[in-house]
Amino acid sequence: MAKAFPAEVTGGMDEPCRFDIEVFDLEVVEGAVPTDLDGLLVQAVPDQVYLPEVPALHPMTTAAGGDGAVRAFRFKDGCVDFRSRYVRTERFLLERQARRPLFGNYRDPFSDDPSVAGKDRTTANTAIYFHAGRMLASKEDGLPYEVDPVTLETRGVWNAHGDITSLTFTAHPKFDPATGEMFGFGYAAKGETTRDIAYYVIDAAGKVIHEAWFEAPYSAMIHDCALTESYMLFPIMPVTSDLARLEAGGPHFVYDGDMPQVFGVIPRFGNAADVRWFQAPPAFPGHTVNAYEEDGTIVFDVYESDGNAFAPVVPDKHGRPTPPGSVTTWHVRWRIDYHATGPDLSDREVLAVVNGEGPHIDPRRQLRPYRHVFVPTLDRSKLEIDENGRPYPVMFNQLSHFDLVAGTRDDWFPGPAATFQDPAYVLKSADAAEADGYLIAVVNWPLERRSELVILDTLDLAGGPLARLRLPVRMRLGIHSTWIDGDLVDSWR
Ligand code: V55
Numbered sequence: 001m002a003k004a005f006p007a008e009v010t011g012g013m014d015e016p017c018r019f020d021i022e023v024f025d026l027e028v029v030e031g032a033v034p035t036d037l038d039g040l041l042v043q044a045v046p047d048q049v050y051l052p053e054v055p056a057l058h059p060m061t062t063a064a065g066g067d068g069a070v071r072a073f074r075f076k077d078g079c080v081d082f083r084s085r086y087v088r089t090e091r092f093l094l095e096r097q098a099r100r101p102l103f104g105n106y107r108d109p110f111s112d113d114p115s116v117a118g119k120d121r122t123t124a125n126t127a128i129y130f131h132a133g134r135m136l137a138s139k140e141d142g143l144p145y146e147v148d149p150v151t152l153e154t155r156g157v158w159n160a161h162g163d164i165t166s167l168t169f170t171a172h173p174k175f176d177p178a179t180g181e182m183f184g185f186g187y188a189a190k191g192e193t194t195r196d197i198a199y200y201v202i203d204a205a206g207k208v209i210h211e212a213w214f215e216a217p218y219s220a221m222i223h224d225c226a227l228t229e230s231y232m233l234f235p236i237m238p239v240t241s242d243l244a245r246l247e248a249g250g251p252h253f254v255y256d257g258d259m260p261q262v263f264g265v266i267p268r269f270g271n272a273a274d275v276r277w278f279q280a281p282p283a284f285p286g287h288t289v290n291a292y293e294e295d296g297t298i299v300f301d302v303y304e305s306d307g308n309a310f311a312p313v314v315p316d317k318h319g320r321p322t323p324p325g326s327v328t329t330w331h332v333r334w335r336i337d338y339h340a341t342g343p344d345l346s347d348r349e350v351l352a353v354v355n356g357e358g359p360h361i362d363p364r365r366q367l368r369p370y371r372h373v374f375v376p377t378l379d380r381s382k383l384e385i386d387e388n389g390r391p392y393p394v395m396f397n398q399l400s401h402f403d404l405v406a407g408t409r410d411d412w413f414p415g416p417a418a419t420f421q422d423p424a425y426v427l428k429s430a431d432a433a434e435a436d437g438y439l440i441a442v443v444n445w446p447l448e449r450r451s452e453l454v455i456l457d458t459l460d461l462a463g464g465p466l467a468r469l470r471l472p473v474r475m476r477l478g479i480h481s482t483w484i485d486g487d488l489v490d491s492w493r
Pocket residue numbers: 046063064065125126139140223479
């Protein structure tokens with residue numbers, strides 16, 4: 001028997017959904033779905049089936065620890081069919097069999113029921129990517145699970161035929177559009193809180209063709225990476241982990257605002273001895289936007305915040321509070337010459353004030369100069385408070401388009417009580433111009449506990465959606481969305 005979830009996690013927009021469902025042919029409430037959209041929008045959703053029973057439930061556990069579900073919208077001929085299904089991870093299946101929680105806090109095996117010692121703790125809940133004919137659902141604390149894009153059935157853990165021996169693999173691998181290769185890594189690769197990084201190059205057929213193992217200077221989160229023609233970059237976040245703290249029942253990650261920014265750089269097919277570490281004054285690198293080379297210099301674009309970007313779910317090392325709205329996020333550009341630049345970086349260029357996260361660019365521009373970025377953002381001047389003086393529960397109230405060359409932006413603000421989930425950017429055609437596509441996103445209306453799906457033309461976000469579709473079920477907050485072109489999936493061609 002499942003115990004009722006406590007009031008802290010029920011009643012709002014993000015109460016666990018706990019369903020596997022299908023809604024055939026979503027209702028188009030306004031406009032029309034463009035008939036050239038042929039593919040699958042997938043989003044990874046952390047959605048706890050059972051709330052861990054632990055002496056102290058850490059906020060990261062409920063914010064980012066839930067069982068991964070794959071939320072999928074199949075677009076074809078102006079129609080959209082919806083499905084959501086949990087990834088059958090080992091952990092999901094064990095708890096389902098026991099009908100009770102067996103796993104404890106976020107990335108804390110010490111808080112688990114002894115019966116699951118040594119079992120796979122990952123929830124595959126952060127991002128979904130498609131490579132070498134496989135759709136992979138991933139969380140950075142374990143290996144990805146392969147999920148069938150048509151049925152959403154789980155096919156099992158993906159480890160490239162046993163060639164990936166790292167215990168972990170990033171949710172944000174990078175892809176070279178010219179070669180079809182995938183570049184990924186695991187941090188804490190030899191176990192939670194270890195400094196080991198395992199770097200892998202996987203060819204277009206899904207085979208590991210290169211690996212390198214090295215140690216990071218700190219045991220800390222490395223959520224994202226960046227790739228150029230010749231280098232892979234690893235921005236280390238100021239969110240550190242510590243085995244003794246974990247064993248004592250503390251949180252896995254703590255924000256350390258004193259830690260410098262640290263970027264690791266390895267040549268594409270380099271080895272441990274080739275890794276160079278660069279340092280910069282403290283800041284919080286979030287997702288990378290893109291990277292490329294210009295006259296032998298790496299141009300590395302990343303979102304950077306001036307404080308604890310994971311507040312309040314990751315605590316501050318010194319117990320300092322991070323008031324809501326006190327952290328700014330910029331689109332920052334670093335230039336690094338792997339051969340000539342000294343270990344201390346200083347001259348960063350700020351391309352835009354963003355106050356958003358989860359940048360999307362034209363996939364054809366990866367590893368190349370690019371101009372346009374699409375991202376959900378928060379305009380704080382448009383936040384409103386309810387009759388009890390509480391701010392509306394809004395995370396991102398706009399979908400935004402930054403034109404880095406013109407220095408302009410275009411935003412769609414649907415109203416003060418709407419909050420966006422991560423959109424997908426879809427080109428209108430294979431030879432469309434860089435910014436000529438669609439942005440498709442779930443929008444939540446938390447005051448009504450209602451969600452809808454919207455499709456926007458990226459040439460005119462402010463003009464509002466081309467289509468709005470009713471979702472007859474509530475969509476709790478998911479993490480990353482990805483578009484998978486219809487012609488990548490055999491049975492859809
Ligand atoms: C993030 C999310 C995670 C995680 C680590 O968005 C970082 C950042 C949903 O899980 O485990």
